[in-house]
Amino acid sequence: MQKKEVNQQVFFCVSSFLCESIGAQVAEHAPGLTDLICLWEKNPAAKVSNAYQKKVLHLLNQLKLIAKEVKGSTGYKLCCRNEICALLKRFRTPALFLTLNPSDFHHPLVGILGGLLPEAWQAMSLYERSVFVANNPAATAQFFHVMMTCFLQIIVQHGSDSPGLFGHSETYYG
Structure with missing residues (x-):
């Protein structure tokens, strides 16, 4: 069930000032992204081996993964903490x-x-x-x-x- 939630609820977030440049880089390096997917499907613990793969990995690290609807994820826990803080502000301790x-x-x-x-x-x-x-x-x-x-x-x-x-x-x- 959680895999289905991940596929349906996860999305990437990018700072507004980086949006255009990262979009262009993703389009430019799409084959490299596909290569990394194939590499990690064969071995999830595989390390990048060349400069091009390192550049693509750096690009992936610039994307923030948002999964606030997937129970147990960091985003979900952050959402719950924010809800509790809102309740504390509204209804006191x-x-x-x-x-x-x-x-x-x-x-x-x-x-x-x-x-x-x-x-x-x-x-x-x-x-x-x-x-x-x-x-x-x-x-x-x-x-x-x-x-x-x-x-x-x-x-x-x-x-x-x-x-x-x-x-x-x-x-x-x-």
């Missing part, structure tokens, strides 16, 4: 931080979402459950989503008129 980690190895909902009966889940050893969780990432992600949604609706009661367990919730991030 949070009064409460919570870190939740629902236990997917112990909860029978993971097994149910993965197509097992609760009895079959209970009969599994911890190792068998961990293998099941590793082999069923969609069921595990659904479990996590259900648990977080329920926590926000029942415990925090975000968006409702009545206060939750910790009082009224103006906002949350997660």
Whole structure:
């Protein structure tokens, strides 16, 4: 899934004053770029071997790769930090931080979402459950989503008129 996201969401960024010159250089050195692609497809750890390849590599280094939509990428993390900073400016410093980690190895909902009966889940050893969780990432992600949604609706009661367990919730991030 992440490879598909990379292909769809990644783009290059160039400073405005370098845009025309880098565009012309990319057009000029297109065969060299193709050669480097072939070289790195054969051996991803290959080093450039001649002055022309070094020049093309320097050109590539001038391009900034932007991948803010690809989860786990540096751009995505930067985007998340910027969102948190914006929330801090808008709503002030949070009064409460919570870190939740629902236990997917112990909860029978993971097994149910993965197509097992609760009895079959209970009969599994911890190792068998961990293998099941590793082999069923969609069921595990659904479990996590259900648990977080329920926590926000029942415990925090975000968006409702009545206060939750910790009082009224103006906002949350997660």
